[in-house]
Amino acid sequence: MLEELARIGRDPATNGYVRDSWSPADLELREWFRGEATKRGLDLREDRNGNLWAWWGDPSRQPGVVTGSHLDSVRQGGAFDGPLGVVSAFAALDVLRGRGFSPRTPLGVACFTDEEGARFGVPCVGSRLMTGVLDPGKALSLTDDDGDTLSDVMARAGRDPYRIGRDEETLATVGTFVELHVEQGRGLVEQGSPVGVASAIWPHGRWRFDFRGQANHAGTTRLADRDDPMLPFARMVLAAREVAEREGVVATVGKVRITPNNANAVPGLVSAWLDARGATEAGVRALVTELARDADVVEESWTPVVDFDHSLRDRLALVVGGGGGGDTPAPVLPTGAGHDAGILATAGVPSAMLFVRNPTGVSHSPEEHAEQADCEAGVVALANVLEDLCR
């Protein structure tokens, strides 16, 4: 299945993937999902927000156990972030059927729309709309780089954009959600285990720092006369690293906008975006407070910690760890990345995540990787978990 998907949305120049929501590549991925569901005799539904559901059993009578992930990608992303979870979901279902298992609880495979937010800048659009966290009016007016709104692109894809929003009917079908995902770090490499269970998603936020100065000629303005905002910006970047190390959090300045952005001019304005995440809100807040002391700062987003359902997490760790025949629970580890499972957990759906080892820890890049044997271990672990939850 991963091989079939490998050609869709690949940039031949870089081998990175570009799979924006509602793009031709995304529509092709949706067709692929439909085909896999049909092949297995599953009941395919697309909800009002564009999320796809393939059901084994009827969830209108009883909420089901759902597994899956997303098929869209960050721009120039890798082959595993998202697709591994969807592919493993179908493969786990095949394993269960091969065992002659038939679920007592309806079992669903989900593919959430626009998890990465590559096109419109807001991540987890499908799950946020479904759970009502994202206002539909606000979502419809989100605009991509070409000036098209979400409303435009959904209408062009033959969907009715005016039906998006909180979806009680679909939410009621999801009794439990388990998302398998390639690990975006080296935690499992360090623990020597192919599969682990998520404990929590770190609290994280994004802040815009504006440094103002005076734009001026690079040749004729004496150093003493300059008001150069690039200098406090540079100090902030260096301080972010230093304070992050001290607070035990991570901080990144990955985007900067310089005005006027001329090689021969002292800039008049430097805007920089700080992304900060950590195990505790206190650590992240301390970092931002310290960096914000001499700058004009706007908090653009804040997501509190997501602590996954403890009993579900512990149950998964035992099932996954016991898969090798022993009683040692699988490693339980936190992540700094957001996921649809986090959105559902916050909305009160008991949710959990399985991670599959990533040898380099690199993610959101064509170098993202998981070994075949580890992917297979992930499928078996997921099948065992589903069997346990659906019996």
Ligand SMILES: [Zn+2]
């Ligand atoms: Zn993902």
